[in-house]
Amino acid sequence: xxxxxxxxxxxxxxxxxxxxxxxxxxxxxxxxxxxxxxxxxxxxxxxxxxxxxxxxxxxxxxxxxxxxxxxxxxxxxxxxxxxxxxxxxxxxxxxxxxxxxxxxxxxxxxxxxxxxxxxxxxxxxxxxxxxxxxxxxxxxxxxxxxxxxxxxxxxxxxxxxxxxxxxxxxxxxxxxxxxxxxxxxxxxxxxxxxxxxxxxxxxxxxxxxxxxxxxxxxxxxxxxxxxxxxxxxxxxxxxxxxxxxxxxxxxxxxxxxxxxxxxxxxxxxxxxxxxxxxxxxxxxxxxxxxxxxxxxxxxxxxxxxxxxxxxxxxxxxxxxxxxxxxxxxxxxxxxxxxxxxxxxxxxxxxxxxxxxxxxxxxxx
Amino acid sequence: xxxxxxxxxxxxxxxxxxxxxxxxxxxxxxxxxxxxxxxxxxxxxxxxxxxxxxxxxxxxxxxxxxxxxxxxxxxxxxxxxxxxxxxxxxxxxxxxxxxxxxxxxxxxxxxxxxxxxxxxxxxxxxxxxxxxxxxxxxxxxxxxxxxxxxxxxxxxxxxxxxxxxxxxxxxxxxxxxxxxxxxxxxxxxxxxxxxxxxxxxxxxxxxxxxxxxxxxxxxxxxxxxxxxxxxxxxxxxxxxxxxxxxxxxxxxxxxxxxxxxxxxxxxxxxxxxxxxxxxxxxxxxxxxxxxxxxxxxxxxxxxxxxxxxxxxxxxxxxxxxxxxxxxxxxxxxxxxxxxxxxxxxxxxxxxxxxxxxxxxxxxx
Numbered sequence: 051x052x053x054x055x056x057x058x059x060x061x062x063x064x065x066x067x068x069x070x071x072x073x074x075x076x077x078x079x080x081x082x083x084x085x086x087x088x089x090x091x092x093x094x095x096x097x098x099x100x101x102x103x104x105x106x107x108x109x110x111x112x113x114x115x116x117x118x119x120x121x122x123x124x125x126x127x128x129x130x131x132x133x134x135x136x137x138x139x140x141x142x143x144x145x146x147x148x149x150x151x152x153x154x155x156x157x158x159x160x161x162x163x164x165x166x167x168x169x170x171x172x173x174x175x176x177x178x179x180x181x182x183x184x185x186x187x188x189x190x191x192x193x194x195x196x197x198x199x200x201x202x203x204x205x206x207x208x209x210x211x212x213x214x215x216x217x218x219x220x221x222x223x224x225x226x227x228x229x230x231x232x233x234x235x236x237x238x239x240x241x242x243x244x245x246x247x248x249x250x251x252x253x254x255x256x257x258x259x260x261x262x263x264x265x266x267x268x269x270x271x272x273x274x275x276x277x278x279x280x281x282x283x284x285x286x287x288x289x290x291x292x293x294x295x296x297x298x299x300x301x302x303x304x305x306x307x308x309x310x311x312x313x314x315x316x317x318x319x320x321x322x323x324x325x326x327x328x329x330x331x332x333x334x335x336x337x338x339x340x341x342x343x344x345x346x347x348x349x350x351x352x353x354x355x356x357x358x359x360x361x362x363x364x365x366x367x368x369x370x371x372x373x374x375x376x377x378x379x380x381x382x383x384x385x386x387x388x389x390x391x392x393x394x395x396x397x398x399x400x401x402x403x404x405x406x407x408x409x410x411x412x413x414x
Numbered sequence: 415x416x417x418x419x420x421x422x423x424x425x426x427x428x429x430x431x432x433x434x435x436x437x438x439x440x441x442x443x444x445x446x447x448x449x450x451x452x453x454x455x456x457x458x459x460x461x462x463x464x465x466x467x468x469x470x471x472x473x474x475x476x477x478x479x480x481x482x483x484x485x486x487x488x489x490x491x492x493x494x495x496x497x498x499x500x501x502x503x504x505x506x507x508x509x510x511x512x513x514x515x516x517x518x519x520x521x522x523x524x525x526x527x528x529x530x531x532x533x534x535x536x537x538x539x540x541x542x543x544x545x546x547x548x549x550x551x552x553x554x555x556x557x558x559x560x561x562x563x564x565x566x567x568x569x570x571x572x573x574x575x576x577x578x579x580x581x582x583x584x585x586x587x588x589x590x591x592x593x594x595x596x597x598x599x600x601x602x603x604x605x606x607x608x609x610x611x612x613x614x615x616x617x618x619x620x621x622x623x624x625x626x627x628x629x630x631x632x633x634x635x636x637x638x639x640x641x642x643x644x645x646x647x648x649x650x651x652x653x654x655x656x657x658x659x660x661x662x663x664x665x666x667x668x669x670x671x672x673x674x675x676x677x678x679x680x681x682x683x684x685x686x687x688x689x690x691x692x693x694x695x696x697x698x699x700x701x702x703x704x705x706x707x708x709x710x711x712x713x714x715x716x717x718x719x720x721x722x723x724x725x726x727x728x729x730x731x732x733x734x735x736x737x738x739x740x741x742x743x744x745x746x747x748x749x750x751x752x753x754x755x756x757x758x759x760x761x762x763x764x765x766x767x768x769x770x771x772x773x774x775x776x777x778x
Contacts, residue, residue, distance in 0.1 A: 077726060081733040085714070106726040113702045114722065122718045338477045350449070354486045358478065362441060362470040369445040369736055 052277055052304030055394040058254075058285050060178035061223035062118065063093040063125040067285065067306040068394075070297065070387045071096045071128060072380055073314060076105060077121040080314050081369075081376040084123055089350070090384035094126035094178070096309045099171055100135035103161075104154050108174050116176030116221050128309070129177035130289070131168045131210075131230075134258075137186040145185060147202060165209035169217065169227075176221050181256065182210035184230045189263035196234045203232050204246045211250045226253035228287060234259055235268055237275050244279045254285035254307075261291045270299050277304030294323065294386055294410060298403045301390055313379035318372050320364045323382040327413045331375065336361040346409075349381035350374075416641055416668030419758040422618075422649050424542035425587035426482065427457040427489040431649065431670040432758075434661065434751045435460045435492060436744055437678060440469060441485040444678050445733075445740040448487055453714070454748035458490035458542070460673045463535055464499035467525075468518050472538050480540030480585050492673070493541035494653070495532045495574075495594075498622075501550040509549060511566060529573035533581065533591075540585050545620065546574035548594045553627035560598045567596050568610045575614045590617035592651060598623055599632055601639050608643045618649035618671075625655045634663050641668030658687065658750055658774060662767045665754055677743035682736050684728045687746040691777045695739065700725040710773075713745035714738075 058065040072079045072087065074095045079087060087095065097117055106120070114120035117127055133150070136143055140152035142160075149164030165183045172180040184203045187196060207229055214227045229252035233239030247255065257276050260269045273288060280286050287307035288300050297308055313323060320331040324344040329336075331343070336357040343360060344352040351360070351374040363371030386406070393402030422429040436443045436451065438459045443451060451459065461481055470484070478484035481491055497514070500507055504516035506524075513528030529547045536544040548567045551560060571593055578591045593616035597603030611619065621640050624633045637652060644650050651671035652664050661672055677687060684695040688708040693700075695707070700721040707724060708716040715724070715738040727735030750770070757766030 076730050076732060077723070078732050078734040081737070083714070083734065083737065084718070105730055106722070110702050110722055110726070114704055114720070120720075120723055120726075122723070338474050340478055350447070354448070356478070356484075358470070358474060359441070359484055359486070362474070362484075366440050366469055368440060368442050369733060370442040370447065372733055373445070373447065373737065 051302060051400060053301045053390075053394050053399045054304065054306070055391050056285070056306060058306075060094075060126045060226065062127070062178055065093045065126060066391055068297075068301045068387060068390055069094060069307050070383050071307065071309040072383070073098070073309055073311045074121070074123075075311075076101045077117060079376075079380070081318065081372040082314075082380060084121070086350075086377055087380065090381050091388070092125065092380070092384060094128060095123065097127055097129045097175065097177060098132070098135060099129045099168060099175065100132035100139070102129075102175060103132060103171050104156055108171065112174050112220075116174070118176060126178040127175070128179040129172050129175055129181065131181045131183045132163055132171070133168070133183050134186050134290075136163060145202075147205065149183070149206075150185075165206040166213040169210050169213045173217060173220050173225070176219070176223075176225070178225060179254070180214070180225055180227045182207040182227065182230060184232055184258055186259060186262075187232075187234065189234065191234055193236050193239070196232070196236055196239055200232055200239055200243055203230070204243070207247060208250065211252070228252050228254040228256050228285075230256045230258040230289070231276060231280070232259045235264055235272055237272070240272060240276055241279060244276065248281065252284070254287060255280045256287040256289050256307075257305075258289045260288065261296070266296065266299075269296075270303060273300050273305060274303040280304075294383070295407065297383075297386065298390070298406065301394075302399065302403065313383045314376055317375035317379040320371070320375065322360075322375055323379050325409050327410055331357065331361050331371075332364050333361075343378065344382070347378075347382050347385050349378045351378035351381070415666060415764060417665045417754075417758050417763045418668065418670070419755050420649070420670060422458075422670075424458075424490045424590065426491070426542055429457045429490060430755055432661075432665045432751060432754055433458060433671050434747050435671065435673040436747070437462070437673055437675045438485070438487075439675075440465045441481060443740075443744070445682065445736040446678070446744060448485070450714075450741055451744065454745050455752070456489065456744070456748060458492060459487065461491055461493045461539065461541065462496070462499060463493045463532060463539065463545075464496035464503070466493075466539060467496060467535050468520055472535065476538050476584075480538070482540060490542040491539070492543040493536050493539050493545065495545040495547045496527055496535070497532075497547050498550050498654075500527060509566075511569065513547065513570075514549075529570040530577040533574050533577045537581060537584050537589070540583070540587075540589070542589060543618070544578070544589055544591045546571040546591065546594060548596055548622055550623060550626075551596075551598065553598065555598055557600050557603070560596075560600055560603055564596055564603055564607055567594070568607070571611060572614065575616065592616055592618040592620050592649075594620045594622040594653070595640060595644075596623045599628055599636055601636070604636060604640055605643060608640065612645065616648070618651060619644045620651040620653050620671075621669075622653045624652065625660070630660065630663075633660075634667060637664050637669060638667040644668075658747070659771070661747075661750065662754070662770065665758075666763065666767065677747045678740055681739035681743040684735070684739065686724075686739055687743050689773050691774055695721065695725050695735075696728050697725075707742065708746070711742075711746050711749050713742045715742035715745070
C-alpha cells in the first residue's frame with residue numbers, strides 16, 4: 051500500500067495531494083466558472099499547450115501576461131507539452147529527431163514543435179508546472195518500436211530540460227518542469243526510461259503512455275512497477291487518468307496527481323458520477339424521478355435539482371444541463387479526492403476504498 | 415411623464431417595479447443558474463406555457479408540484495398563455511371561436527388550446543401571474559381584421575376569467591390573472607379593448623401585440639395612449655419589450671413590467687450590452703483588448719474577464735462564453751431597472767434617462 055498524502059507548493063497555490071486536476075483545454079474548464087471550481091477547493095487545473103498555441107495563440111497570451119491572467123485563474127496551472135494532441139488530433143504529422151511537424155486541426159496550417167519550442171510556449175503560457183515534449187505511440191506498439199521511440203523521447207526531454215534551465219519565466223514567478231516516463235507496457239523499457247530521466251533534476255515525474263487502450267489491470271501493474279522506482283521525494287503524476295476506480299487503484303499504488311477529461315466530457319454527454327455509480331441522465335426512467343441525482347455527494351446540482359429536471363434540460367438541449375452536470379461531476383471528483391486525502395492521513399485508506407467501491411459498484 | 419415606482423406582491427416574492435422579467439422559456443433562463451439570477455436580485459422570471467406544455471409536459475410538472483419546485487425557483491413566475499408561440503412557432507394552426515388547434519413544432523403532434531385549457535395548464539404550472547389566451551395577428555394587419563380578431567380575443571379572455579374564477583390553485587397559494595389589451599396600432603380599437611377588459615377584475619393589465627414589426631415611435635405612441643386609460647391602481651405590463659432604449663421610453667410612458675429574450679438571446683450570439691452601447695464580442699478588434707467589457711456595470715463577467723478572453727471563448731465555441739455573456743446581459747438589464755427605480759423614487763427619472771442615453775448612444 052503506497053498511498054500517500056502530501057503537498058505541492060507553486061507560486062500560485064498550495065496543492066494537497068493526491069490531487070485531481072480538471073482539464074481546462076482552451077483556457078476554460080468547459081461549462082464551469084472559476085468561482086465554481088473554487089467551491090470545490092480546486093487548487094490546480096490543466097491547460098493544453100497544443101490547443102492554446104493554436105487558439106488564442108501566443109500573441110494574445112503574451113499580451114495578457116500569461117494564461118493565469120487571461121482566464122483570471124489565480125491558482126496553479128499545469129500544461130502538457132502538446133505532444134499528445136499532435137499525435138492524436140492533427141493530421142499530416144511528421145516526426146524526426148528535430149521535433150514534430152503537424153497541421154492544425156482547425157485550419158490545416160503547418161507548425162513545428164521542437165523540445166525547445168514547447169518550453170518557449172509554456173513560458174508564454176506561464177504554467178506553474180510544465181511538461182516536456184515526448185513521443186506518444188499508439189497502443190499496442192511492438193517492444194522494438196517503443197524502444198526506438200524511447201531514445202527520441204529521452205533526447206527530447208533532455209533538450210527540454212536544458213532549454214528550461216537556460217531560459218527564464220516571463221512573468222517573474224518560478225515555473226517547474228516535470229519528466230515523463232514512457233515505455234508502454236514493457237517494464238524493462240519503463241525502468242530504462244526512469245533511470246535515464248532520474249539523471250536530471252526534474253521537479254516531479256509523470257507516467258505517460260498509459261490509459262491508451264491497455265486493460266486496466268495492465269495499467270495498474272505498470273503504475274505499481276513505476277512507483278517503486280520513481281523518487282519518493284517528488285510528485286508522481288499519472289497522465290490522462292481516469293475513472294473513480296482508476297483513481298483509487300492508482301492512489302493505492304503511489305500516484306499523487308491525475309488529470310482527465312472524464313468528469314467534464316461525460317457531463318456534457320449527460321453522464322453523471324454519483325455515489326452509486328455513473329448514470330445516464332437521459333434514461334427514460336428519470337422522466338418523473340424527483341429525487342436528487344446524489345443524496346450523498348452534495349453539490350449545488352444535487353442539493354437543488356432533481357433527476358427529472360436535469361433530464362428535462364438535456365432532452366431540451368438547454369445549456370444549463372451542461373452546466374449543472376459539469377458542476378456535479380467536478381464536485382464528485384474533488385469530493386472523492388478530499389475523502390481520499392483524509393483517509394490516507396487517518397491511515398484508513400483501504401477501508402475507505404472498500405466502502406466507496408461497495409456503493410459505487412453496487413448497481414453494476 | 416408617467417414613470418412610477420411600485421410594488422407587486424405575490425405568494426413567492428415582493429417585486430419592485432418597474433421590473434424586467436428574464437425569459438425562462440422551458441424552465442430555465444438559458445445559460446444562467448438560479449443563484450446567479452439571485453445575484454441581481456431577480457424577483458420574477460417568465461415561463462412559456464406553450465413550451466412547457468410540450469416539454470417536460472403536464473404529467474411531469476404536476477408530479478413536481480409545479481414549475482417553481484421543478485426548476486427550484488423560489489421567487490415569482492409569470493407565464494404567458496401560449497398564444498403567441500402557437501401563432502409564431504407552430505404550423506398547421508387553425509383558429510376558431512372555440513380556440514386554436516396546432517401542431518407541435520417538436521414532433522408535429524396535434525393539440526388544442528382553448529381559453530379554459532390554457533388556464534388549466536397554468537394551474538398545473540402554478541405561475542404566480544397567468545395570462546389569458548389571445549389571438550396574435552401579424553403586423554401589419556388591416557383595421558377590419560384587427561377589429562374582428564379583437565371580438566374573439568375578448569371572448570377568450572372572458573372565458574379565461576370565468577374559468578380562473580371557478581377553478582383553484584393546485585398548490586395552495588394564490589395565482590393571479592392579468593388581461594391582455596390588443597388592437598394593433600389602431601387607437602380606437604385599443605380603447606375599445608381596454609374598455610371591454612376593464613369590466614372584469616383582472617389583477618393587472620398587459621399590452622400585447624406590440625414590438626411585432628411596427629416602428630419604435632409608433633409603439634411608444636400606442637403605449638402612451640394605453641397608459642392613459644389603463645387603471646392606475648394595477649400593474650401595466652408591456653409584453654415582449656425590449657431594448658434598453660425601449661425600456662426607458664416605456665417606463666416614462668407608465669409601464670411597470672417588461673419581458674424580452676433580448677438580453678439572453680443576444681448573449682448567446684455574442685452581443686453584450688454595455689454602458690456604451692451593444693457590442694459584438696466576435697469583432698476582430700477585441701482580439702487583444704484586455705479591458706473589461708464594461709467598467710461601469712459590474713458583474714462577475716465584467717469584473718473578472720476581458721474582452722479578449724470572452725472573444726476567445728466565443729471563437730472557440732466554449733460554453734463558458736454563453737454563460738459569461740448571459741450573466742453580464744442579465745446583470746446589465748437588472749442594473750438598469752434598479753437605477754430606473756431609484757431615479758423615479760428620487761424624482762430624477764428624466765435626468766437619469768438623459769445621462770444613461772448619452773453614454774449608451776455615444777458610439778452610434
